[in-house]
Amino acid sequence: MNKMPLNHLPKERRWPIQSESGTEDFKYLAPCDALVMDAGNTRIKAGWFAGPQLIEVWHTPAIELGQCALPVWPMQAVLCSVGYPEDQLKHWLTQKGVSAVRVIHPEDPLPFVTKYTNPASLGSDRKMLVHGANVLYPGIPRLVVSMGTCITYDWIGTDQVHMGGFISPGLPMRWTSMHQHTGRLPLVSPPDLSQDAKVPATDTEAALQWGVVQGVRHEIHGFWSVFIHQNESNSKAQLILTGGDAHFFEISPEERIFATPHLALIGLHAML
Secondary structure, eight states, rough: OOOSOOOOOOOEEEEEEEOOTTTOOOOOOOOEEEEEEEEEESEEEEEEEEEEEEEEEEEEGGGGGGGGGSSSSOOOOEEESSSSSSHHHHHHHHHTTTTOOEEEHHHHHHHOOOSSSGGGOHHHHHHHHHHHHHHSSSSOOOEEEEEEEEEEEEETTTTTTEEEEEEEOOOOHHHHHHHSSSSSSSOOOHHHHTTTOSSOOSHHHHHHHHHHHHHHHHHHHHHHHHHHHHTTTTTTEEEEEESGGGGGGGOGGGEEEEEEETTHHHHHHHHO
């Protein structure tokens, strides 16, 4: 049910590390001509496109980019960043032999209309999420929820105008904060999603694990209820989940909740 411009879901893999010989045993699923890079606070995600088709998705911790290989040079690349310095990303690509590199800067004109008071303060990642949603779902009111270091919520109207949104702490930030800002609460790992949530939890570890997950679930559904109320005359309104932690939450086409895992990459590619 996920609406994506793909004949198949792209293959995802860890970004290959440069070998001593400088060569890599690496084969694409198909020839690729464009590379897009979305650099977050902790991780860099890259998408390889052949024409309009997203073929593969690579990811690496931002601190390890310098060790990464680029086995094939794309004809062009476009990147945005909210954490890693854009000039360093561009320099890394040009050193690898990519000559046509476009950088999305905060002050660049937006590819859509926004009601944000200061459009330049809208993060590049959120810009590409909104643009990607407009490309994939034109004319449909959408609440785009991106699950990363922070959780971002972006309201998009029927006319493709960005109405604004919200930002709240992501799941790992919430677990870490409870550990760091208390005397005795442990730092927990994410819960096992193959097990049913304990409601209520009967031990501290489960209380921390599921308290965060269930709390965010209620947060998402709360914003979704407000969005639906504001768009009650439009039966096509959709909630789009994306980002690295989107798998923690249920996809329900019956409730008009869909997953588009690589929305920011699709928005970036549309800038070429």
